[in-house]
Amino acid sequence: MLPDSITQLVAALAKLPGVGPRSAERIALHLVQTDAAVVKQLAGVILQAREKIQFCTTCGSLTEKSPCPICEDPRRDGTLVCVVERAVDILSVEKSGTFRGRFHVLGGKISPLDGVEPEDLRIDGLEQRLTHEPIREIIIALGTDVEGDATSRYLAKRLARSGLKISRIGFGLPAGSGLEFADELTLSRALESRREMF
Ligand SMILES: [Zn+2]
Numbered sequence: 112m113l114p115d116s117i118t119q120l121v122a123a124l125a126k127l128p129g130v131g132p133r134s135a136e137r138i139a140l141h142l143v144q145t146d147a148a149v150v151k152q153l154a155g156v157i158l159q160a161r162e163k164i165q166f167c168t169t170c171g172s173l174t175e176k177s178p179c180p181i182c183e184d185p186r187r188d189g190t191l192v193c194v195v196e197r198a199v200d201i202l203s204v205e206k207s208g209t210f211r212g213r214f215h216v217l218g219g220k221i222s223p224l225d226g227v228e229p230e231d232l233r234i235d236g237l238e239q240r241l242t243h244e245p246i247r248e249i250i251i252a253l254g255t256d257v258e259g260d261a262t263s264r265y266l267a268k269r270l271a272r273s274g275l276k277i278s279r280i281g282f283g284l285p286a287g288s289g290l291e292f293a294d295e296l297t298l299s300r301a302l303e304s305r306r307e308m309f
Pocket of ligand 1: 178
């Protein structure tokens, strides 16, 4: 029915998260009828963002410059590190407005069924940071699902050392979900009411 180039565009858009086949078709049909200069600009900003963004070599956040502004900011409390699953979780914690420490992105959760083992996560990097940085508390801010629980317990055991407090947020977070489902107030309370694991 549709010309090949439109079919290809629909297929490419449908691969994006949250874009179903119908939305993909609607966006594609919109784009091919939009002023070429506008489409060119959109393509340009997508490409530019992709080319500029990298992972911070220290914390794993998405940044244009590594180390990222949070790792570099001397006003942030370097004794406190919040461990999150994904780079986008940093945004959720930042929006809660109560956390003034630094971050560490694991890049996933331990899940043997999905083939995710501890060595697939950025745990080595966190251990290195413990030797180089004046970290006194690790706050584990993973989701409250089964993998989040297992990963938190694993981390608490592996990272345990004298002089280091390891705590976990959880209170008030929706059961079985990730940080993205918690509103700012809930997340802020969960951070404040964190419980010590070691
Ligand atoms: Zn960083």
